[in-house]
Amino acid sequence: MRNILGRLGLVLLVLLGMEEVYRRVHYAADMRLYAPAVVRFDSVVGLDGDVLYLGESSNWTTGPEDRDMRSISQMVGDALFPVVVRDFTEPATHGGHYRRLLERIPDFSGIETVVVTLNLRSFGPDWVYSRLEPQLARQFLLAELEPRLWARLRIGLGSSVLDSPERLEGLRNRQWASVVLPAPAPYPTTRAWDRALNEIGWLDADRMRNQDSTELACHYVKSYGFGIDPARHPRVRDFDAMADWARTRGKRLVFLLLAENVQQAEALAGPEIAELMRAHADFLVHRYRSRGIEVVNALEVLPPSAFIDKDWTTEHYTEAGRSVLARRLTHQLQTQPQGDAMP
Amino acid sequence: MRFDSIEFLLFLPLVAGLYALLPRGWRWILLLIASYAFYAFWRVDYLGLIVLSTLIDYGVSRRLERVENPRWRTALMGISWTANLGLLAYFKYGNWVVENLNGALPPENALGLPNILLPVGISFYTFQTLSYTLDVYHRRIQPERHLGYFALYVTYFPQLVAGPIERFDRLGPQLRLSENLTWTGVGRGLQLVLFGLVLKSAVADSLAPVVDAFYEQPEAYGSLDAAVALLFYAFQIYADFAGYSLVAIGSAQIFGVELMNNFSAPYRAHSIAGFWQRWHVSLSTWFRDYVYIPLGGNRTSRWMWARNILVVFGLSGLWHGAAWTFLWWGLGHGLLFLIERRVQPWAYKVPVVLRWLGVQAGVVLLWVWFRSPDASTAQAVFSRLLEVPEALRLSVPPMAVGAWLGLAVWEAWAGTRRLDALMAQTSVGVQIAVYALLVYGLIVGSPPGGAEFIYFRF
Numbered sequence: 001m002r003n004i005l006g007r008l009g010l011v012l013l014v015l016l017g018m019e020e021v022y023r024r025v026h027y028a029a030d031m032r033l034y035a036p037a038v039v040r041f042d043s044v045v046g047l048d049g050d051v052l053y054l055g056e057s058s059n060w061t062t063g064p065e066d067r068d069m070r071s072i073s074q075m076v077g078d079a080l081f082p083v084v085v086r087d088f089t090e091p092a093t094h095g096g097h098y099r100r101l102l103e104r105i106p107d108f109s110g111i112e113t114v115v116v117t118l119n120l121r122s123f124g125p126d127w128v129y130s131r132l133e134p135q136l137a138r139q140f141l142l143a144e145l146e147p148r149l150w151a152r153l154r155i156g157l158g159s160s161v162l163d164s165p166e167r168l169e170g171l172r173n174r175q176w177a178s179v180v181l182p183a184p185a186p187y188p189t190t191r192a193w194d195r196a197l198n199e200i201g202w203l204d205a206d207r208m209r210n211q212d213s214t215e216l217a218c219h220y221v222k223s224y225g226f227g228i229d230p231a232r233h234p235r236v237r238d239f240d241a242m243a244d245w246a247r248t249r250g251k252r253l254v255f256l257l258l259a260e261n262v263q264q265a266e267a268l269a270g271p272e273i274a275e276l277m278r279a280h281a282d283f284l285v286h287r288y289r290s291r292g293i294e295v296v297n298a299l300e301v302l303p304p305s306a307f308i309d310k311d312w313t314t315e316h317y318t319e320a321g322r323s324v325l326a327r328r329l330t331h332q333l334q335t336q337p338q339g340d341a342m343p
Numbered sequence: 344m345r346f347d348s349i350e351f352l353l354f355l356p357l358v359a360g361l362y363a364l365l366p367r368g369w370r371w372i373l374l375l376i377a378s379y380a381f382y383a384f385w386r387v388d389y390l391g392l393i394v395l396s397t398l399i400d401y402g403v404s405r406r407l408e409r410v411e412n413p414r415w416r417t418a419l420m421g422i423s424w425t426a427n428l429g430l431l432a433y434f435k436y437g438n439w440v441v442e443n444l445n446g447a448l449p450p451e452n453a454l455g456l457p458n459i460l461l462p463v464g465i466s467f468y469t470f471q472t473l474s475y476t477l478d479v480y481h482r483r484i485q486p487e488r489h490l491g492y493f494a495l496y497v498t499y500f501p502q503l504v505a506g507p508i509e510r511f512d513r514l515g516p517q518l519r520l521s522e523n524l525t526w527t528g529v530g531r532g533l534q535l536v537l538f539g540l541v542l543k544s545a546v547a548d549s550l551a552p553v554v555d556a557f558y559e560q561p562e563a564y565g566s567l568d569a570a571v572a573l574l575f576y577a578f579q580i581y582a583d584f585a586g587y588s589l590v591a592i593g594s595a596q597i598f599g600v601e602l603m604n605n606f607s608a609p610y611r612a613h614s615i616a617g618f619w620q621r622w623h624v625s626l627s628t629w630f631r632d633y634v635y636i637p638l639g640g641n642r643t644s645r646w647m648w649a650r651n652i653l654v655v656f657g658l659s660g661l662w663h664g665a666a667w668t669f670l671w672w673g674l675g676h677g678l679l680f681l682i683e684r685r686v687q688p689w690a691y692k693v694p695v696v697l698r699w700l701g702v703q704a705g706v707v708l709l710w711v712w713f714r715s716p717d718a719s720t721a722q723a724v725f726s727r728l729l730e731v732p733e734a735l736r737l738s739v740p741p742m743a744v745g746a747w748l749g750l751a752v753w754e755a756w757a758g759t760r761r762l763d764a765l766m767a768q769t770s771v772g773v774q775i776a777v778y779a780l781l782v783y784g785l786i787v788g789s790p791p792g793g794a795e796f797i798y799f800r801f
Contacts, residue, residue: 014779018786026787034791138791149786156544156789157347 019149027148034155035139037090038104045105049086051076051333052105054098055117058258058315059089063308066319073115075326080333086111092132094122095238100140102245113252115329116242118288119315120260120280120299123235124226125175125190129168175226182227182279184272190225194218202268216311217268223313224265224277230287239284243291254294256329257281258315259302265313296332298325344384346536346590347544347789354381355536359597363524370521371495374598378500382464385504389462392430397490397497399426400472404479404486404493416480423476431469434459439665464504466662470629472497475511477633484512492519501594505587507605507625514600522599531763534778535593538762541781542586542750545788547797549746550579552790553739558714561723568737569727575743576714577707578750581609583797584623608758610706613699615680618706626662630655653677663713668721672712679705742788 031039045052053059053073060071070078077085088101098116105111121127138155145151176190187193202213230236239255246253266274281299288295306321308314317325344350358377362370383390403423410416437459445453475496478484487493496515502508522528557564557572564572588605595602609621619627638651653674660673683690683702690698708725715721757765766774 010775014775018779018783021783022787030787153786153789154349155791156786157349157352 015149019147022149022152027152030152031142035142037093037136038101038139038143040090041088041101042104044086044088045109045111047086049084049109049111051080051083051085051113051115052111053085053087053089053115054093054101055087055089055115055256056093056119056122056315057089057091058117058119058317059087061308061314061316062322063316063318068319068323070322072317072322072326072329075323076115076330076333079326079330083333090136092127092130093136094119094127095235095242097136097140099238099241099245100144102242104143105249111251113254113333114246115254115256115333116239118239118255118257118284118295120258120277120284121223121313121315123228123233123280124223125172125179126222128234129172129175131165131168133168134165176222179227181225182276184275184279185225186270186272190222193221193225197221197269212311213268216313219313220265220269220273224260224273224280226280228280228283230283236287239288240291243288243293246293252294254296254329254332255284255288256325257285257295257297257299259298259300259306259317259321259325260315261302261304261307261313262300264304264307294332294335296328298328301325301328344381346587346594347540350384355594355597359524359529362598367521367523371491371518374500374518375491375495375498378495378498378503381500382498382503385463386460392434392462392465393468393498394494396427396430396468396472397494399423400476400497401487401490401493403476405488407476407479408486420476420480424473427469427473431465434462434465436665467506467508468497468503470508470626470662474508474629474633478511484515487511487515499595499600501591501600502602505584505591506623507588507591507603508629509602509625513603517600520599524597524599528599529597532593532596532598534763534766535589535596535761537593537778537781537785539586539589539591539593541785541788542582542589544586545784546746546750547579547583547586548790549740549743549788550575550582553737553743554579554714557737558716558720558724561720561727564727564736565733566728566730567732567735569724571735571737571739573707573711573724573728575747576710577610578747580710580713580797581606582746582750604761608754610703610754611699611758613695613702615676615683615702615705618702619676619680626659630659634658649681652680656680666716667718668712668715671718671721672709675705675709675712679709742790746788 053076055073059073062069071087071089073085073087073089077083090097095116095118102114105114119127142148142151142155145154173191176194178189180188181190181193185193187196197217198214201209201211202217204210204213228236242253245251260277262274262277265277277299281297285295285297301324302317302321306318306324308316308318344354354377358373361373365373379390379393382393400423403419406419407416410419441454448454475484479486487496492515495518496509496511499509499514499518554572554576557568561569585606592602592604603625605624607621607624609618612618612621635651635655638654639647640651641648643651656673656677657670658673660669660671660676663669663672679702711721711724715724766777769777
């Protein structure tokens with residue numbers, strides 16, 4: 001027995017030694033290599049700044065005919081001068097990441113206001129179980145999990161089924177096939193709705209099936225045809241946690257509900273999808289305003305011409321679109337924190 | 344479940360712990376459940392295929408034991424072959440056959456692609472069960488009467504999805520013994536598991552991104568890049584598969600089961616025949632015993648012998664995957680083998696180093712067919728090799744160079760010796776240092792999101 005304990009003690013000692021070596025020698029380099037987004041966030045919040053803008057590619061994607069290439073956050077920063085607006089925007093990020101990033105803002109940071117994009121599409125299974133998720137999740141695992149060597153092992157042994165792309169795809173398909181959609185959805189599930197649209201097909205003026213439009217209509221259904229169960233939806237929990245964080249830390253938190261191409265959704269997939277989008281937006285706006293969070297509702301403030309991508313559902317805006325969102329956000333930030341957000 | 348996963352690192356000690364606690368007579372049940380769970384981690388529904396294959400071969404072998412009439416025996420073998428090879432043909436070659444048929448048919452008559460997902464390990468466990476029924480048919484072995492032990496032989500989790508392909512007379516009795524765990528066995532097993540994981544996760548996965556980048560767009564690179572990618576791939580596939588085999592052998596060793604060695608320093612071979620005695624030994628001996636010898640082996644005319652060689656290598660190529668590139672790879676090896684035999688009388692006069700260089704150059708060049716997704720990619724790679732060398736364009740991280748060099752030095756120095764044998768001769772202090780370094784290397788050297796085992800696709 002003593003022999004076994006001695007061996008276990010030796011193993012423990014060696015492991016502790018390895019942990020120490022890893023922390024001192026390799027951890028920082030691994031963070032730069034495998035968790036660049038987190039490193040960048042840490043450097044952003046380490047700088048002087050008053051407002052932090054957290055968002056995804058909607059912030060900086062520009063259109064081919066844009067002359068003003070500024071991002072939304074830059075436009076806001078210019079409008080609010082001398083208030084300094086810092087931004088952290090990373091493709092495919094969502095509330096689950098923002099929530100964890102907020103926890104990394106140090107106490108000494110001068111940031112008093114945080115703007116977080118509330119992206120309606122990020123509530124759908126297509127984004128909740130995105131194939132990009134494992135890569136982002138690994139970054140947080142390396143940044144947060146202790147001991148560090150265990151974290152490195154977790155990200156290195158790459159087949160963790162919990163975040164494998166195959167498992168995520170399975171979960172996404174299961175959600176589409178099984179979650180019962182709320183009214184006014186015309187079909188019980190996203191899968192049924194998607195199939196029906198695909199079978200009917202989108203017909204051009206000459207009554208010929210237009211395959212591109214059919215696929216886009218189906219994509220609208222898969223992107224926005226979902227239900228939100230407030231008790232269980234991971235994104236709702238994330239935004240709830242952010243609201244709690246703001247209250248605990250005494251920070252001003254503003255959710256920017258991003259503009260969606262509701263008109264195109266309605267034209268291609270029918271009025272039900274547009275009504276569902278509005279219902280989801282209303283639910284989120286009401287939920288967070290009732291919790292004292294300012295919400296800028298920009299869901300339908302842009303015309304279809306302000307969206308760059310015509311053949312896919314994205315929140316990528318032209319110069320005109322970005323400036324509208326920036327103006328609305330600027331206006332909100334200039335309002336006293338207790339004031340109501342713009343409708 | 345993959346070996347290079349946290350799940351497996353938890354699964355293995357859990358199964359070993361329960362195994363140690365159970366009475367000897369119950370252990371097969373645990374191992375069978377564990378083996379099915381191991382496979383179900385990937386896909387539950389495809390477990391049915393293994394169960395079906397198990398039941399058919401169990402039933403056929405039990406009948407073969409009692410039936411004396413040669414016609415009936417042949418008919419029973421036919422059932423086993425049709426079922427096993429039928430499933431293999433459908434799941435592995437279905438898409439490929441339809442694609443090729445569509446290439447020959449007018450577009451309006453094109454067949455719909457069945458879009459079949461290849462069940463992991465189907466080639467391995469099919470060949471294992473085929474060897475069993477053939478051995479029973481030829482009365483080389485007595486059939487297993489206990490369905491549970493037979494099912495365990497078919498699904499034994501350490502070697503279920505990527506071999507080594509074990510014969511029943513070797514694995515079956517060991518499974519029946521249900522040996523107690525011993526410190527020595529567990530220690531040796533863990534050593535091999537660790538070494539295998541280092542080979543797979545730190546070496547193969549570090550080389551993979553460089554190789555993938557090159558093969559994704561070979562036209563964008565030059566001859567130097569092609570040479571680097573070819574050399575890296577030769578070591579990537581070796582580290583990947585030999586690493587997997589070592590984890591399999593080590594895992595079985597923990598339970599007191601000795602699996603056959605699948606690799607023995609193949610890149611030290613200075614003949615093609617020698618290479619195949621060292622590379623994927625369980626497959627090459629399978630083809631030797633169940634295809635080459637029944638075809639007549641070398642006890643026939645020169646032309647028939649050459650045909651036999653090409654058939655065996657061609658089938659071996661197709662066993663790896665349903666694509667023409669695999670066939671060309673296999674036939675390429677067959678041709679090199681025939682040429683080698685033809686020039687053998689005077690080849691002995693050539694210095695060993697030159698012979699080694701020639702053989703290994705052939706092996707490395709033939710890997711191009713193996714790695715390329717299609718013939719046009721392979722042609723693009725070969726054409727790159729013929730260009731005038733320019734500066735390296737591939738991004739080669741130091742980790743990849745280190746992994747390649749490390750394995751090359753190990754291969755040259757240790758050769759056919761295994762780590763466990765070497766470690767047994769060293770002091771405890773050295774052992775602790777080496778294991779600590781290996782564990783640290785495994786953790787810090789594994790790039791995130793490691794690639795799937797290459798042989799899982801077969």
